Amino acid sequence: MTRRYNFCAGPAALPTPVLERAREELLDYRGRGLSVMEMSHRSPEFTAIAEAAEANLRTLLRIPDNYRVLFMQGGATMQFACVPLNLLGGGGTPNYLDTGIWSGKAIKEADHLAGSHLAASSRAGGYVDVPASDRIALSADAAYLHYCHNETIGGLAYDYVPDVAVPLVCDMSSSILSAPLDVSRFGVIYAGAQKNIGPAGLTLVIVRDDLLGRALPQTPSLLDWKVYADNASMINTPPTYAWYLAGLVFEWLKDDIGGLEAMAAINRRKAATLYDAIETSDFYSNPIAPANRSLMNVPFVLADEALNDTFLGEAEAAGLLNLRGHRSVGGMRASLYNAVGQQAVEALVAFMGDFEQRHG
Known part of the structure; x- marks a missing residue:
C-alpha cells in the first residue's frame, strides 16, 4: 500500500509512526490480549495511558502546575458554549476578537447565551489581517477576552498574544503543538x-485553576470544566482510543521530533516552501497579509477559477489529496499540520509548477 499526501484541514494526517504503532497494538495492547478500544476507562492499563499522555503534553507545552488539563468531547465547537458558561458565574460581559468564520461562530454562541462585546474585528478589511493590538477595546466589565489564534478556513494567524488585564481565552484548534507556547499568558486554551x-x-482544554468553579448555575454538568477537573476527565466514558492515539502523538513529538522548538523549525520551512512558490507565480495568489499568514493552513486561488476542478482532479491523480478550499470561500487550501512532511509540500509545489506551465 502506498500512502498519499493528505492536505486535509481536519480530520487531518496523523504521523506514520503513530499509525504503525497503533496498528501493532490494535489487537493486543502490550500482551493484555485485547485492544485499547476494549478496555475499561477505569482499568489500571488505561489509567496509565491517560496519565502518560497528560505528562508528555505538560512536558511539551511546559504547562505550569496551576493549570488543569482536561480531555473532553464535543469538539472545539462545544467549547464555544463552555467558555461563557464556565466564566460568567461572577458576572461581566464576554469580549471577543473577530478574525473570521471560527471566531464568528464563537461570538454567535456567546451572543445566544449571554450577549457579547466586540473588542476588535478585521471584518471590514475582508479578514486579510488581524486587528492591531492597540485597536483592542475591552468593555468596562469584561469577564474575559476570547480569540482564535489561527483561522483554519481563512489561513489567518495572530503574530502576537493580546496583552490584557482579564483572562485570555484562545481557540488553538489548528495551531496547538505546532510551536512553543507560553501557557502562563492564557487563562484558557482549548483545541x-x-x-x-x-x-x-x-x-x-487547558484551564488555570482560579478559573474553575465560576460556572453559571444552569451549566450542565457535562459542560462544567470543574466537574472534569475533579474527575480526571472521566465523569463519563471518555473517547478512550482517541485519547490513546493523542498520547502516541505526544510521544512522537517529544521523542522522535525533539520537542516543539524542532517542530516549529520544520513547520516554518514547510510553509516558506509553499508561500515562496505562490509569491513567485502569476498564476497562484494568497490574499493574507504576510505578517498574518498561517503556517498551518495555506489558502490560494488560481488566476482562472474555471481551472479549479481540473487542478483538483489532476492533484488527486498525482497523490495530493484534499486541496479543495472550504465551501464558504472556495479556491484551494493546503493544510500543513505537523504530520505533513517537507516531502509532501515539495511534491505539491512541483505539481503546482507543472500545472502552471501547462495551463497558465
Missing part, C-alpha cells in the same frame, strides 16, 4: 484534536 493532536472525538 479540537483532529489537526495536530490526534483523531476527531477528543477536545483538549
Whole structure:
C-alpha cells in the first residue's frame, strides 16, 4: 500500500509512526490480549495511558502546575458554549476578537447565551489581517477576552498574544503543538484534536485553576470544566482510543521530533516552501497579509477559477489529496499540520509548477 499526501484541514494526517504503532497494538495492547478500544476507562492499563499522555503534553507545552488539563468531547465547537458558561458565574460581559468564520461562530454562541462585546474585528478589511493590538477595546466589565489564534478556513494567524488585564481565552484548534507556547499568558486554551493532536472525538482544554468553579448555575454538568477537573476527565466514558492515539502523538513529538522548538523549525520551512512558490507565480495568489499568514493552513486561488476542478482532479491523480478550499470561500487550501512532511509540500509545489506551465 502506498500512502498519499493528505492536505486535509481536519480530520487531518496523523504521523506514520503513530499509525504503525497503533496498528501493532490494535489487537493486543502490550500482551493484555485485547485492544485499547476494549478496555475499561477505569482499568489500571488505561489509567496509565491517560496519565502518560497528560505528562508528555505538560512536558511539551511546559504547562505550569496551576493549570488543569482536561480531555473532553464535543469538539472545539462545544467549547464555544463552555467558555461563557464556565466564566460568567461572577458576572461581566464576554469580549471577543473577530478574525473570521471560527471566531464568528464563537461570538454567535456567546451572543445566544449571554450577549457579547466586540473588542476588535478585521471584518471590514475582508479578514486579510488581524486587528492591531492597540485597536483592542475591552468593555468596562469584561469577564474575559476570547480569540482564535489561527483561522483554519481563512489561513489567518495572530503574530502576537493580546496583552490584557482579564483572562485570555484562545481557540488553538489548528495551531496547538505546532510551536512553543507560553501557557502562563492564557487563562484558557482549548483545541479540537483532529489537526495536530490526534483523531476527531477528543477536545483538549487547558484551564488555570482560579478559573474553575465560576460556572453559571444552569451549566450542565457535562459542560462544567470543574466537574472534569475533579474527575480526571472521566465523569463519563471518555473517547478512550482517541485519547490513546493523542498520547502516541505526544510521544512522537517529544521523542522522535525533539520537542516543539524542532517542530516549529520544520513547520516554518514547510510553509516558506509553499508561500515562496505562490509569491513567485502569476498564476497562484494568497490574499493574507504576510505578517498574518498561517503556517498551518495555506489558502490560494488560481488566476482562472474555471481551472479549479481540473487542478483538483489532476492533484488527486498525482497523490495530493484534499486541496479543495472550504465551501464558504472556495479556491484551494493546503493544510500543513505537523504530520505533513517537507516531502509532501515539495511534491505539491512541483505539481503546482507543472500545472502552471501547462495551463497558465
